Amino acid sequence: MGNWLTGWSSDGSPGRSPGWSSGGSPGWSSGGSPGWSSGGSPGWSCCWSSGMPSVPAHKLEEYIQANLKPNIECLKKIDQAVDAISDILRNSEIPVERVAKGGSYGRKTVLRGFSDGTLVLFMGHFHRFQDQTNQQMLLNMIERCLKNHEKYKNSVNRGDTLQVSVSIQGQSILLDLHLAFDPLRFSVSPSSWVYRDLKKSMDQVRASPGEFAVCFTTLQEQFFKKYPSKLKDLILLVKHWYQECQKKWIASLPPSLLYALELLTVYAWEQGCQAEDFDIAEGVRTVLQLIRQPTKLCVYWMVYYSFEDETVRNTILHQLKSQRPVILDPTDPTNNVGKDAEFWELLREEAGAWLYSPSLNEVSPAPCWNVLPVSLFVTPSHFLDKFIKEFLQPNKDFLDQIKGAVDVICSFLKENCFRHLNTIKVLKAVKGGSTAKGTALKNGSDADIVLFLSSLDSYASQKTKRSLYVQEIQKQLDACQQAHEWEVKFESSKWEAPRVLSFTLKSKKLNESVEFDVLPAYDALGQLYSGFTSRPKAYKELIELCASPDFHGGEFSTCFTELQRKFIETRPIKLKSLIRLVKHWYKQCERKLKPKASLPPKYALELLTVYAWEQGSGMDDFDTAEGFRTVLDLVIKYQQLCIFWTVNYNFEEEPIRTFLLTQIQKKRPVILDPADPTGDVGGGDRWCWNCLAKEAKKWLASLCFELPSRDFGVGQRGLVQPWKVPVVQTPRSCGAQIYPTVGGVYSA
Incomplete structure (x- = not known):
């Protein structure tokens, strides 16, 4: 299966079996590099190493177009020739119902020069998979049929398989002809009974795995057809x-x-x-x-x-x-x-x-x-713990990479960004997001920095002024790139007044690029954030804004970044590993479901994982599979979920108490941000929890929840069981002396 047309005479008939010519490398003269005249190559040498020419990375696309991609017109003519062969066979005495194109030819992955292919003849009198096991007589008939045509008599070869070659202007396809049962004769896609029948037939004739794969050639063609050129x-x-x-x-x-x-x-x-x-x-x-x-x-x-x-x-x-x-x-x-x-x-x-x-x-x-x-x-x-350690958990190099990048940006923001504006002082720059919490995934170099500014002295000022500071930070970063030997690539925002500056940073001091989100914020907690005294005042001010029609729940959650971080970062290491596993699962679902469905935020899944562990285990060491299963069970029961914490706010003071009681009576699921009572990341019917729940149900059949077979008898299957976790929390379950009245409204 060489890349270039070899082993064929100039008229397209078979000479030697396809291989390499004795004179040298395939498809180019001895004096030049592949696909180019001996006078020069387009920017790369013609030496070969590790099975590939030393083509520079930025020239690979050009190399493909110049050397590997076949001529479209040639392929069209080959298609016409193959269609003609198919018509001959369908109109002969041989009971061919339809013909499918397979191999590289059918998948549209033909290399320039010479390539492989299959021509699958679905026989009308084959009613079962095992009917195609005896084909010699029919193959003899097909061989005679093609050789009776002057055009094809020199193109047919009979060895281990029956082959026919089609060559047009230097492009050649060698087609293996197969006779097959058509399991799709009544539909365009197979139902489960087709594959049940496949397994049954293979057992009856003791067929090798994949022996009847040719029957699904049409599906292979469909599978590859949807992918971009x-x-x-x-x-x-x-x-x-x-x-x-x-x-x-x-x-x-x-x-x-x-x-x-x-x-x-x-x-x-x-x-x-x-x-x-x-x-x-x-x-x-x-x-x-x-x-x-x-x-x-x-x-x-x-x-x-x-x-x-x-x-x-x-x-x-x-x-x-x-x-x-x-x-x-x-x-x-x-x-x-x-x-x-x-x-x-x-x-x-x-x-x-x-x-x-x-x-x-x-x-x-x-x-x-x-x-x-x-x-x-x-x-x-x-093996879940091993999977997390090997594939999801960042190594020291990754963590050092993030720390170095954050230090670079934080220093710039605090010392340089607003030095020409005397009225603005950077109170603090706080690292947030999964990196700060200790739940970052491997190979995902991203960092959040919340910038608390003196000029943002209220929630209202954050709402009206933050986009101006986003623009100013971008302007200063842009101006300082050359002096600091940085390369900054900004991500365009879809919002007219962006709340966040997103950019990618490259530096000679960093091994790879790092993605940043910088968010200007009002320092609602002040310098007393480590104590509880400043929080009621901050939350009362926030709750007052809820009456405004322009207010969106969780809009000012950045003000409480330190509390969000502390809520997670103090947890046991193994719980953080479970959070990584759940986030990885979420990303698999996200890739499959987007853009069809608007999924709940990842933060909701993080909080759900913490809740599952708190209520179901609470131990530093636990079974990861049980924890994972419990989280998926909670996702499946999303319509019942009501989850909150009272570590930063509680039911003791008005108006916080009344507000919280209103929040937890909202449409389920309700999952309140433990740092921001206005942030319901469950969101009721705002997000497509139903889609995520559907995926969670499918995942219950995965090997993640199958116990080792050594613990059970032959043919038995043991399943990991979830922890017993309540789906609804009430004020009373958190220790608050509040009870539901007959009218359904909570009162003391």
Whole structure:
């Protein structure tokens, strides 16, 4: 499966089997670099290392267009030729009902020169999967039928399979012809009975996993059709690298491995990017990093099959529990196309050589997407702590990176930003967000800084003036970039009067870029924030604003950043790890559901996790799977949730008491910010909790909640049980002497 047309005569008929010409490298003259005349190359050398030319990262896209992408007109003519062959077979005495195009040709991932493909002939008299096991007589008929045509008699070859070549102006496709049962004859997508029947048929004839995958060729074509053209370009680059590795090893690797790399590239893009336009170098680095971790790889999709049917579920779980790497065919749950483990070690070494080569590392560190090699869904319950430590928990380098970036920005904000404005003083710059709380996820270099200014002396002044200070900070950061050797990239705000300045900071002192949110705020708690005395006054002032129609609950939560931080950062380390796990789960749901659904804020899930632990465990050491299961159970019961804390405010004084009683009688779910009583992050029907709850129900079938099989008999399945946690809190449960009256209104 070389990249260029080799092994074929000029008229398109087969000569030697496809391979490399004896004269040298494929597709270029001995005097020049690939795809270019001997007179010069477009900015890169023609030397080869690690199976790829030393193409600079910023030239990869140009390289793909110039060397790897086939001519569109040639492909159109090949399509016409393949359609003509299909018509001949459908109109012959052979009972062909319909024809599907598969392989690289069907997936539209054809490399320039020579590429593979399949032509699947769905036979009308095949009524079961096992009917296609005996094909020799029909293949003989098809071979004779094609050879009877003058145009194709020299293009047909019969070896292990029946093949027909189609060549147009230097572009050649070698098609393997397969006869198959059509499980989709009555529908465009399979129902669970199709996959139940598949498993039953495979058991009856003792078929190998994936033996009937060809029956789902139409679905493979559909699966790849929805992806953007630039992702297909990335696939071409990965395939080209793979084929160069093949050439270097002088080895014939299984075709399934090529399909596995295509799927791995799709997975990398889905999990890490999802943008139609992206940096090719970032994409290929991500794929190479995944290839470097074959013993961890477990990749799958729930597009055409799912866990809903028990037989199908058991089939999928059997595959997902098998030896890594696992790359499951999205159209056939029995087909692990990544199973050839011995070849992955070779690929791993070559991937490292290219990944760390100077050509792919023009900048340091070279950016890539944040993609895990394995899904949380298939992580067994007893491995969750290891999953968190290995994939979610930041290391010391990450934490030092954030600290260094925060110190740089805080120093600038306090010492330089407003020095020309004598009327403005920076009272303090407070680090907030997940980094400050100790719940940041690995590879997510972000930091929140709340800037308390002397000129913001009330909530009202924060509302009216903060956008002016956002603009001023941006102006000063922009002006100081060159002097401080920074590179700052601002994120445009969709708001006319932005509340926050979002930007990315790069510096010679930092290993990678860091994303910042800077928020000007009123210092409502004053310098007595560590005590309780200043809080009633601050909350009473805030509650007075609630009568205004322009007021939005939680609008001034930044004023209480220190209290939010303290609420989480003092918690046990393992609880923070559980919060990381829940946030990672939330991100998986967010990727799947957005932009279709407006999900509740992550902070709501953090608070829900703290509540689950407080009410269900309260121990420094606990079972992570039980905690995770409890949080998902609370999400599922969202319509009943009423959760609050009285660590910073309580029911003792008016008007706070009356306000809190009103808040907790709102439409469920109610989850009050423990630092800001106006901030209901549960939000009632403001957000799509129903969508999140639906996902949580699906996740109850994951391996995360399956107990180790050693604890149960053969065929039995034990499930992790949640902690017993009340879904509703009342003032009385928090120790307040307040009781509900007959009318439903709380009174002392």
